[in-house]
Structures are given as C-alpha cells and as structure tokens.
Amino acid sequence: MKLFFYEFYKLLRSKTVMAVCAIMLLLNLGLSLYSAGRVNKATVPKEILEPLYTEYWSSPEKVNERHEEWQKIQDEYAEKVNDAIKYGFDVDVEPPPPFLTETGIPSDYRIWDKLYSDVNRPKEYDDAMTEVINRALKTLAAYDVSGLSHESYAYQYQKQMADVYQKLRAEAYIGFENTRGWDLYFTSAAPVLFAMAAVVLCAGYLFVSEKSTSFYPIGHASAKGRAAHGTAKFFAGLLFVSLMTLLLLLVNGLAIGGTVGFGNIYNGIQSYKAFTYLPYNFSVLQYLICDTLIKLLAVALLYSLIQVASVLFSDMILSYLSGIAVVGVSYGVYAFTSHAPNRPIHQCNLITLGRTDEFLSRYRGFNLFGRAVNTTHFVIAVAGILTLLAAVGAILLFSRGCFGIWNLHLAEKLGRLRTRLASGKKRRNRAYASSLFAYEGYKLYLNRATLLLVPTLLVGALILSDILYKGEESYTEEKRREYIEAHLYGEISEEKERFIEEEGERIYGTIEKHKEMSKAYARDEITIEEFFAYMQEYDYAQSRKEAYEQLREYSDYLNETSEKTGVKCWYVVESGWETLLFSGADLFLMIYLIYSACRIWKSERGAQSSRGAFMQILLTTEKGRRKTARSKFALAMGNTLIAFLVSTGIRVYFIDTRIGLAGWRAPLISLRSFAGVSPGFTVAGYLCLYFLVQLILFCVLSAFVFSAALAFRNTAAVFVVSAVLLFLPALFVGLGVELAKYIDVTALIRFSGLFTAHRWYGILLLPLFVPALYLWFNRRIEKGDLIA
C-alpha cells in the first residue's frame, strides 16, 4: 500500500503528466462549453417552459385548450396569407401577436413543439417499439414458413430482438417532464477522447520513466522492487487515469448543467429520443452509472495495452507511438465503418466502446459459431478479459525483468550476427566513410527504434490505404464510370454529344413506352417475345437512368465550361483524381517525420549532461558545430523527401489500381471540384504544384520540429507537443469547432480544399521559414551552451 502511494506521488509530481492533464482538462472544458452553448442557444429556456409544464401537469385540458386556440389563430393567419396571394392583394398581412411569450422569442411554435414532444413521448416510444417488434415477428413468421431451424443464428437473433423490445414496451418508464441535457451529455464524444489522449501521453511515460532515470536496476534489486513495485505502479497509474477520466466527464457534466440544465435522473432514459432503441430498462441514473463504467473500462483497456508496450520498449517515443497506434487504428476503423454502425467491426472497437452511446444504442447480435450472441455483452466481456490479461502481462513482464527486452536479448543477438558477418568478410583494416552526412544517416536509421518503427508505419500505411482507397462504388457510380470509360473518355466532341443524346432518347423513350407496351401485351397486340425483348430494354433503361442523369449533368458542365473558357474539357472519371487531390495529410508520414526530426537530435540532446551527452564532445570538434548541424539538416530534408515519395507512392498506387487515374493531360477544370480554377492548368500540371506544395510543407514541418528538438533537450516532450499541435486542430475541426480550422496544418497540407476556395495562397510564403530556421539554429549551435 505504501508503495502504491509513492507511485501515485511520483505521478503527481511529474511535470509532464500534470501538464498533459491540465491541457486535456482545459481543452475539454473549452469544447464542452462551446458545444453546450451551441445547444443551449437552440433550446427553449427553462424559465419559459417550467410554468407551462407545471400547468400541464396539474390540468392538461386547460393547456390543450390554449394550444387549440393558438392553432386556430395560426390557421386563420395562414388562410389570410393564402387569400392575399390568391387575389393579389397588395397588403401585408399582420402576423398574430406572440401567444406564449411577450417578445415572441423563442417562437410559440418551438415552445409548443417542445411541450408536445415530451407529452407525446410515451406514445411515440410505444409506436417505435411496436414497429420493431412487428418487423421481427413478421420475419420470424416468414422463417417459420420457410422452415428455418429455431437453432439457427438468424432465427435466434430475431427472437431475442422481439423479446427484448416486447419487454421494454411493457416496462420502460417514461415520465413527463422537461427533458434536457442528458442526451447531450451522453452523446458527447469529446471527454472520453481527451481521456484516451491523456492515457496515451501519461501511460507511456509511467514505466519508461523508471528506465530513463536509471532507477530501474536499483528498484529491481530491492525486496519489493518487482511484483509489488510493478503492481503498485500499474494500479497507481490506473487510478490516476480513471480519476482523470471522471474529472473530464465531470467537467463536461458541469458545463452542460450550467448552461442547458439537466432533466430528472429518475426518469427513464427512453424519454430521450436518442435512446429510443436502447435495449435496457434503465433510469437516467442507471444509465449514467453504466455509461461511466463502460468508459472507464475502455480507458483501462487502453491503459493496460500501453503498459504492456511500455514494459517491452525502452524508448519513450516507441511507447508513446504504440499508444497512438492503438488509438489511431481504432479511430480509423471507427471512422471508416461509421456508415455501417451495426457491423461487428464497428462495434468491437475501442472508440465505439468509449463513446458508449452508439455502443448501447440498440440491440445487436452477431453470429458466433451459429449462436446469436449479444454484441454489447460480448464486447464488454472481451474488453474486460483483455484488460485483465494485459494487466497481468505487464506486471509479470515487469517483474520477470523483461523490461527493455529490446535492449538486452535482441541487441546481443544482433551484435553477434553483426560480428559474424563482419568476420566473414575477413577485412581487417577497414576504412569507413569520411562524410558526416553518412554518419548522421547511420545514426538515424540503424537503431532499434527506427528499424522497428519504419516497418510498423509502413504496414499501418498500407492497411489504412487499403481501407481508405476502396473502389467500392454504388451501382449508379459504376454505370456512370462504364459510360465514361467505354464511350466518352477524352476531349469533348460532337460525336460524344450525339452519343449522349441518343442514349438519352433510348432510355427515356423506353421508359415512356412502358404503359403502352404493357397494354399492348395485355391486348395481345404484341407477342410475348416482343414483350420480353422490350422488358429487357426497359430494365436496361431503368438501371441506367440515374447514372445517365448524372452523366448528363457532367456533360452539360463540360460543355458550358468549355464554351466559357475556350479550353476543350475532357470526360474523365473524376473520383480517382478527386480522391488523390484532396488527400495527402498522411497520418503515418507525419508521425514518421516528427519522430525522425526528433531522433536526429536525440543522441546529442537526449541525455542530460550529468549522464553524458555526446553534445559535449561534439561541440569541441572542428566539424562538430556548423558542419554537423548542416549535415543533420540535410539529412532531415532528404529523409522528408524519401518518406514523402514513399507515402505518395503508396497513395498513388492504391488510388490508381483501386479507383483509377486516367487522363492526366486533361484540363484541370474537367474535374468539377476544380470548377473555379484558372483554365490554364492541366491535371498533370496541377498535380506537380500539389505535390510540390505538399513536399514543401512537409519540409517546413520537419524543419520546425528539427529546430525545436535542437532548442529543447527533452526530445520526447518535443515529439509530444509537435504531435498535439499538429493533430489536435484537425481533431477539433472533426468535432465541429469551426475556429480550429485556422490553425489546422493538416488542412494546409491537403491544399486542394484551400486552392479551390481561392484562399490562403499565403502558405506559399511558408518556405521562407526554412532558411530563417536554418540560420537561427546555425547561430545557436555556434554559440554552444547546449549542455546545461
């Protein structure tokens, strides 16, 4: 127990951890206030509603009467307006005075609407339930007819669904009140996301910090330095992140409570529309407890996974990265499957689990060896078991001394291998390179962290590209692509116009004739063969109609644009180009760039002077200052170039093979998203500009982090801060905070969005930063004083 307190104390005393938590709390507070404020503006104030609700509570007839009266006035007014329009009276019809409030703000309509939506909620709920139940029962009946076994997955699933909702329809309690606040609270994703971010940043630090203070061997040699120490550390951290999560949730709750206010906690959660299909008979209070516990479980799971990684890795940055990877991949999968929330892959996800609202929103089952298993319960059980396993694993690894495993065993093996290879060559008096650049490259690439990281990021990038750049198209899109590829690809021409005209006549003509043909067939005026031939044609027309309409729109656009600009546009398949030209803020690339820019200085700046920094020796040598800085800078830029080429290569390859990139000689305005740009650009020309801008921006990014890593000794902190500055605004934009877009660097990197909006050409001035930074750090390194 004592150990536990010391571990907790260590955490509280860590500036890094405290700073991270403070930042997360502040951001969370800001975001909570912002969204609560937005919702508050859109809700009817409590002061207006309360008397009305009280009145309704005691004598609903009276309120209903008044509502009818209001309705009548409204109807009369509508009639007057109609008349005025009909007879062309040129008089303004005076609207009726506000009925419920003196000022008319908020409008009577909104007040009544709110009241009656609460009044009618039980009935509405009942209807919704009935509909679901009936659908399930109908399906079950159909299964019975078709003879489907009662043991089969599909049957069980429908049966369970019918049971759950039947029970709920009978039992769910929906009290009449001014419902408010809770739906916003339970659906806000921000607190748990911030909690996860805090976990990634703090948890990665916990075990590794021990290592970096060289305390580990001392601790490990003492009586309670292993299992007890590891357990205490683990649970102190867990307690800390749990408290942090609760605090973040509390802040959100306070923000909402202070603005919108909360409804009764004993009311049924089904009183809120967002929870209509929630498959549990919960009061708001019960749901609140459940929600909090599940969020804590998600946080604990993430925390435990990171602990395993942080026990295995000795490099702080790697253990941060493993956390980022877990959250990043979960978020990626979550985002890309959010159009199909019922898919198990969407449900078995850390982010979905942490958000809880989606996770609990309805009854879901999936097929586990032929049995219908409740997805919610299954995921909770799996998450619980995983958390336990990871916890035990982390503590065991820690106490067994596998800490920094990469340092000991692997290094030894690698060393032996290297020696064997070297001795195999039998070259005794070997000469090495004399260029500093080569040595810097050696330092950056040939170390465990980089050798481990690069393949991981590459695999990550490939997986993400695989998910992102799917050629999955709707039927209509597929048909449209067929049209373009088979008949229209290339410059616009008379002939192609004609094709479009003819195709239109064929499609519309066939559709129009449908009644006629059916009648003719019914009257035996045509043979069955003729009718079947027609029907085939009709199917063709129906299936193409929508695609054709879209094509038509595109063709009109191309012709009009060509006429206006005098440039002959092309028919191209837009989707490939558009995907390529609006992407490019590659998560993995940016992480790699930040990492490598930090890593370049790590061996020199990373260590403290008392533990020996190579900087001390470096600064005393002839080429240790400017020349070294220069080769490091060159390396940073070269590295950026290579990484950019690899990332872009992957992107282009996937888009080209999956979606298709044809027509690079076409004028850029052939793509509708670039409608407004100068007609002089060809796609290829713009592509060059686009890649160039991206490359430059990545170089600027690298240069910034590079100089920060030189300026501050703590490269891990530089890594974290850079990552936060880079990704947080994008996250905010994603969460709907408009203001964040002005500091969103990833939007700059995606470039095309700004380019087409004719905004921010100023970014082209950014490259000027690079020489400025370069001069600055040259000076700094010449002046020395970098070891204190």
Next chain:
Amino acid sequence: MKLCIERVSKSYGSNKALKEFSASFEPGIYAFLGPNGAGKSTLMNIITDNLKADGGQITFDAGDGKEENARRMGLRFRKRLGYMPQYPGLYPDFTVERFLWYMAALKGMSKGQAKEQIPEILKAVELDDVPRRRIGALSGGMKQRLGLAQAVLGDPDILILDEPTAGLDPKQRIAIRNFISKISFNKIVLIATHVVSDIEFIAKDVIILKKGVVEDNAPPAQLLRKIEGKVWFLPCEEQEVQNRQKQFRVTNIGREEESGKALLRILSEEKPDGTVRTAPPTLEDYYLYIFGDVESRK
C-alpha cells in the same frame, strides 16, 4: 603555446560553481584536484566552450606571441582541442571502430591519417581486440577508454580530460597514466581527478579547487613541502584505534609487521605523544590535509 584563463566565473542560479578562476597553462600536465562539486567539470566545460561563462575570458597563444580570445577563435581553437567529458555519451549503436572513424571525420582528419592513427590508439587503450563491438555492449571501463581514445585522436595540442581513470582496473589505470604522460609531450594536458596517485608523479602543477576557488596552485613537490613533518606513523593497539581516530586525522590504517600492532598514518601539526616516527608525505596526505575535516567541506 599558452592558455590563459582570467577571472572566469559561473553560477547556476544562486549556486556559485566557479568564482573568478584564473590560471595559465603551458605545455605539460596540469592536475585539478578537488572534492565533488568543486567546479572542475564546470571549468572544463567552459574551456571547451560547452558552457558559457558568466564573466572572465580565456585566451590562447598558439606560440606566435599573439594572444587571442579562445571563444572568438572558435574553429581555430577547437581544431587544437581534445576533450573527454566526465560521462562521455557515446552512440550505443556505433561500433568502436566506426565511432573513431566518425570522430576522425568530425575532427576533419584525412582518411590516411585516420587509417594510421586509429589502430594505434585502439592498441594504446587496449580496445584493439573489440573493434567491431557495439558501444552499447562495452563494459563501463571500456567505454571510459574509448572516451579517452576519441579525445587523443588527431593529436590535439590541448587535451582536456575529466576523470579519465574513473572506473578502470589497476592495470588499466597504470597503462592509461603512462599513455597520457607519453603523449603529453609538447601538449597542454588538463586532468581533473580524484585519484591523487594518478597524477602525483606526472603533473607539472597541481591546482587545488575548493568550492569554485583556487586553494593552491603549485608543483607537487612544493605542495608536499607544505606538510613536511606533519605526517606521522603511530603504532597502537587494535582496541585503541577508534579513540585515536577521534583524536587525529588518520589517513591510513596499516599493520606493523613485527609487533602485529595497528599502524596509523596520521596528520598532525605537532608531534603526537608516544612512539611515533615521521613519514614521507604524499599528495594524498596533502589532499586530506586540505579537505580532510568535515568543516572544511561544509
């Protein structure tokens, strides 16, 4: 060739690590002696331009009679410098040989020079049997010797060694000491150390630092003269040893061969009572004479 340090001061916050330090050095070995925290490493970092001093200056005369500010000389000064920090941070992923080649590149040596010197130096510091071992896999003493190897690489005129023999075994310690004295010809060598015997016979001057102030700066022989007649051998019974230690400043406890009694080596201004005889003073005695009592450290 002459290196002059004039009134150099440095403080870390309110902690004055170095107070107006002045000294001048000509070719030869200079030893810095002082307890932990005396400011030795701080001074060395300032000379090597790793730290900025708060005040004072360092000038260098390359032998042409022209004194120049070392900081302002920058590159020309560093070209003549070899530095081994107290805790040399080396790249764990480099092999011994590659690291020295890298240092050669940093010091602007030609390939030919490197090819000639590196094997020699490796041999001198006895690392020639592990040239392909990763630095991360070296023992503490081996790393220490590698740190020395990189400092002497390129035959620098000024060699600054911060505790070069810390963590070495006795054989290595002697080997390194001899190596340093061998290469010190026509070089300015500054050595900070706690191991008095390391520099006792090779140092030209010994500079005693105490809380950032020069306490003494003289050749070893001159220092020894200061305590001549103050070092004594005092035989006593085993059970008396504790009492004697309270009474005198004891620098060593030995055993008398014939009588089997304990033989104390003590420092005392006056002749102690009993059967005592004078002992020839060593630098270690002198060090304890200056820093021996608890009060002088506080």
